[in-house]
Amino acid sequence: MxxxxxxxxxxxxxxxxxxxxxxxxxxxxxxxxxxxxxxxxxxxxxxxxxxxxxxxxxxxxxxxxxxxxxxxxxxxxxxxxxxxxxxxxxxxxxxxxxxxxxxxxxxxxxxxxxxxxxxxxxxxxxxxxxxxxxxxxxxxxxxxxxxxxxxxxxxxxxxxxxxxxxxxxxxxxxxxxxxxxxxxxxxxxxxxxxxxxxxxxxxxxxxxxxxxxxxxKESVSVGKESPLKTYFLTRNRMLFIRKNTSLLNTIGFSVYYLLVACPKMVLKYLLNRRSDLALQVIKAVKWNLFHSKNSKNLGYKLK
Known part of the structure; x- marks a missing residue:
C-alpha cells in the first residue's frame, strides 16, 4: 500500500x-x-x-x-x-x-x-x-x-x-x-x-x-481579524495577480484594486475605529508598488 x-x-x-x-x-x-x-x-x-x-x-x-x-x-x-x-x-x-x-x-x-x-x-x-x-x-x-x-x-x-x-x-x-x-x-x-x-x-x-x-478551527494562529492577517491578505491578493497573469491583466487589476477595493477597505476600517487595520492595507499596497513579485522582503516585522 x-x-x-x-x-x-x-x-x-x-x-x-x-x-x-x-x-x-x-x-x-x-x-x-x-x-x-x-x-x-x-x-x-x-x-x-x-x-x-x-x-x-x-x-x-x-x-x-x-x-x-x-x-x-x-x-x-x-x-x-x-x-x-x-x-x-x-x-x-x-x-x-x-x-x-x-x-x-x-x-x-x-x-x-x-x-x-x-x-x-x-x-x-x-x-x-x-x-x-x-x-x-x-x-x-x-x-x-x-x-x-x-x-x-x-x-x-x-x-x-x-x-x-x-x-x-x-x-x-x-x-x-x-x-x-x-x-x-x-x-x-x-x-x-x-x-x-x-x-x-x-x-x-x-x-x-x-x-x-x-x-x-479557522484562524487559530492569526486571529479572526488581526493586523497580520489584514496585511498579508491585502498584499498577497495583488502579488498573486502579479505572479500569475499577463502584464495587461495586472494593469487592469491594479486600477481596480488601487482605486476601488483598497480605498473601500481603508474607509471601512476607519469607520469601525480600526486604524491599525487601515494602516496595514496601505502598507500592503505600498509593498507591491516598491517590490518585485519575487522579492523575499516580507514588508512586515514578525514578533
Missing amino acids: DLVSVITVNYNQPEATVALLHSLKKVSYPNLEVILVDNGSTENNEATFQDIFPNFTFIRTKVNLGFAGGNNLGIKAAKGEYIFLLNNDTEVTENTVSQLVDVLKNNIQIGLLSPLILYYDKPDTVQYAGYTPLNYLTARNQQLGQYEENVGQYDQKTYPTGFCHGAAVICRKSDLNKAGLMDENYFLYYEELDWCEKFKRIGKQIYFTGNTYILH
Whole structure:
C-alpha cells in the first residue's frame, strides 16, 4: 500500500496540534507517515507531541518560515507517494486519508484535491465545498457551500473546482515534483492558490470531494481579524495577480484594486475605529508598488 506523508505546521499552538495528533491516531489508513514542522515556536513541545504520536518526524526551525516555508520543509523530508498537507487547527475522521487516496487513484487527471471542510465549533455547517473560478481582473471568487447547513448535499460528490483549500490538500509526489514547491514569498495566505496555478500549468486539474470531511478551527494562529492577517491578505491578493497573469491583466487589476477595493477597505476600517487595520492595507499596497513579485522582503516585522 502506498505511503501517505501527512505534513502539519505548528506555530505556538500546541493545544491545537495535540488535538490533530489525537485524531490522526484514529485514521484507518495503515501506511501513514506524520511529519510535524515546529515553525519557530517559542516553546519546544516535542516531548508532548511524542507522547501522543510516538512514530512521527519532528522538525524544529529557529524562525517562523511561514505557511509555505514550513510545509515546504516538511515536503522535502517526506517519503510518501502521496503528500497530504493538513493545518494543525484541523481534525480528521477515520476514513479521511483512505477516501482521498481512493479519489486520486480513480482519476489520474487530478493534481490537487481537498475534502469537504466543516466548522469545528459548528460541525453541521459547511465551510468549504470548492471555489468558483477566479475573476482575474478583480481577484474575486466565491467559496462554495460556506455557511450552508450540512445535510449531506455534498456526500459522495467529486468535481473540478477553482481552487483547493490550504487547510487540507493532497497530491501525488510525482506531480508535485513537476509543479514545484509553494512560493515562500507569500509567507501567509494565497500560497495555496498560487500552488493550484502551478499544477494547472503542468496540465493537472483541481478537485473537491465530499466523500470525506475534516473539521477546521479557522484562524487559530492569526486571529479572526488581526493586523497580520489584514496585511498579508491585502498584499498577497495583488502579488498573486502579479505572479500569475499577463502584464495587461495586472494593469487592469491594479486600477481596480488601487482605486476601488483598497480605498473601500481603508474607509471601512476607519469607520469601525480600526486604524491599525487601515494602516496595514496601505502598507500592503505600498509593498507591491516598491517590490518585485519575487522579492523575499516580507514588508512586515514578525514578533
